[in-house]
Amino acid sequence: MSKSEKKMMRATIPEEEYMFPGTVDCQGCGAAYAMRLALKALGPQTMVVIPACCWSIIAGPFPTSALKMPIYHTAFETAAAVASGLKAGLNIRERDATVLAWAGDGGTFDIGVQALSAAAERDEDIIYVCYDNEAYMNTGIQRSSATPWGAWTTTTPRKHPKDRPKKNMMEIMAAHKIPYVASATVGHPEDFVRKLKKAKEIRGTRFFHVLATCPTGWRSPPELMLELPRLAVETRVFPLYEIENGVYSINRKPKQNIPVAEYLKVQGRFRHLTDQQIQYIQDHVDETWELLLKKEKLGRLF
């Protein structure tokens, strides 16, 4: 990173702090960091809806609360439904505020997908952020449909690792024809903040898929919280792209061909993989990347 780039980055991250310290997340938690950035980007006129996920506890065990804004803690499957209701209530009272639904991958990919799909179909005016740590980390690292192929979790032990690929939530959300769908990671803070600021100005359902490192569940050192998502982007495991009114644009196209093994070997949850299995993952990643490049070329898709 050059000096001018650093100066720019400092300028794009707003200074005001909306998340207080004293949160009870693990060391090097990507989810906590994602929230800190998100609130900086969205500003004080925000209401947060949190279903059951890591953030239910990170926001503070009763009677503490870590955010400057109102939080509504709700049931696992209802994040999008509650957010829709809140927005409707705010509209009746003629108050202008952004409603942010903040759910984990379990509450988005598995349990909350019905409410989310319904809200997206109605094109409710909410921002839905899924911070994806690729398993049910809060309850003890159980497999979710966001867990990647071959990963270890407590319910997919090393002898029987996960044998199904990760659900492509971005495509599912894009298929609802909502105005804005974007992927982001905690390793690219300026990109995440830029996308959130852009989304704030759009009306309708806006969906974010944010890769958030979980050192506890990924069995990785906490200081690599930022490096791992960056590696995921560089190895094309997790492409950074946005879909705006049906137009795909890839935000980062890695120039070098870094093999996925670089990303996998840092994490204990992939330690058991054989060379053959790593090759399988590589092939799958290449295939998905090619498909994405083609989609970008096609222009407006809906």
Added chain:
Amino acid sequence: MKEKGWKECLWGGLIVDAGNSVLYKTGDWRSQKPIRDEKKCTDCLQCWIMCPDAAIKVKDGKVVGIDYDYCKGCGICSKVCPFDAIEMKEEGEQ
């Protein structure tokens, strides 16, 4: 932190003091302690941007210290510092 009895709690479990999580000091979870070298620090604020716990104290665009009441010792600030101004040391070493 003194815990409330059920008679003192509000209906619906409402919490009316935003940001009272600061009463919960998470600093005692730490096993590694970041030590900042003021001479090497150039106030680029990389550590402040990247800290997941908002534990880097900043005043007027300058780093004034690390909040050891809340720092959990994850080591990210030490990792991202381009000038090696933050060093991780074993807690209780110095």
